[in-house]
Amino acid sequence: MAGRPSKPVQLLKLEGKSHRTKEELKHREKAEKSLYTGTTFKESPAVKADPIAHREFLRLKKLYKSIQYVDGLDEQIINRYCLLISQEQALAKMMERMRLDIDEVEEVEDRLRIYESIAGVTDKVMKTRDMLLKLEDRMFLNPTARIKSIPKQPLEEPKQSAMAQFLSRRAGGHAP
Template sequence: MGRNAKPVSLHIAEGNPNRLTKAQIQQRQQSEIKLGKNDLSKVKPPEFIKRNTIAYSHWKQCMKEYKEAAEEGVEILASSDIDLLALYCMTYTEYLGLLDLDTSDFETEMKRQTAINKKMDMLMKMQDRLFLNPLAKVKNVPKPKEKERPESKFSKFGGGRGG
């Protein structure tokens, strides 16, 4: 099984669009635009999220992070990602519910711990896809482009040290 494809804008921002031809870049840009709108002010949570106070609170926290990233020119959430974000918020709520359960017998406690571990694994995978954990952000979200340094008056001599 192969890796998930990176958005073409991410390839360009990382400085390696040469892996794709101009025609491939143009075709992928057109198809990616069709997948969803990036206007986060119009993104609304599903009704089942609004009815759950914990999930809704977590939704708002995630949206705040996405909007801050968008203000810096990094748009990583589109309207096509809303269902996954909603699923993530509900799974997070279920995870917290499992943590709050008190059990007295050993077998029930082991089942609870297994369920907690499964929910945690699901949450980590969803966080990767939604760019909500630090590692996913570092690996996949492009850094703002640095300003070019002015050319040094010594660069015409090779710019290297020694020799």
């Protein structure tokens, strides 16, 4: 069982409480900022040509306007998501037509073929969606995956061994 995903530093600051030290928060904020490209995401020609996907893209663009974690790196996932919304709606319409066809078909074999078609299309969509989500997480193509990639603790400076500290003090240096 995995733990909860890390919250962005900006959200932790807004909440006003955190178990992280100031140094840890500073380190995380620096790491988060290094993930931004400073570019904006653009609508693909395929999304622009699809009225349902285009409407979803415009909705997301409006929502993402004030979120700094979404930028040009997220362009592909956003466009894929918009096309997926359109495909889901088209699939739902197709299944509804198939269900209406089932009511009109009297032959059992024809009904079974229609049921198999519905199940096959549903299965393919679910497998494709699952593959996309796994790939996007592995390649840090979504904001959550990028935030999870940031180490929770800042890198600590290596401590000197007891012998090295002793020798440093003996040579007139100060022990850390």
